[in-house]
Amino acid sequence: MTDKSDEELCEIARQNILASRNKQLENVKLYLSRELQAMKELVKEYEDAKKVAMQADIEQLTKISQKYSKAL
Secondary structure (H helix, E strand, O other), X not given: OOOOOHHHHHHHHHHHHXXXXXXXXXXXXXXXXXXXXXXXXXXXXXXXXXHHHHXXXXXXXXXXXXXXXXXX
């Protein structure tokens, strides 16, 4: 048998479980951090595309109003 008492073995087991859980938590944090970064990039791309589309809409409206003012 071992020289360690039941309490010592329980403590070692507890430490091993904590280490395993901490590693799992770190992996989840890393995964979520990457997912968050990907989502931020998607939002940025969407916002950039929205700005371009809005600018095109403004230009189109300006052209339409210029055509109407020339017609009048």
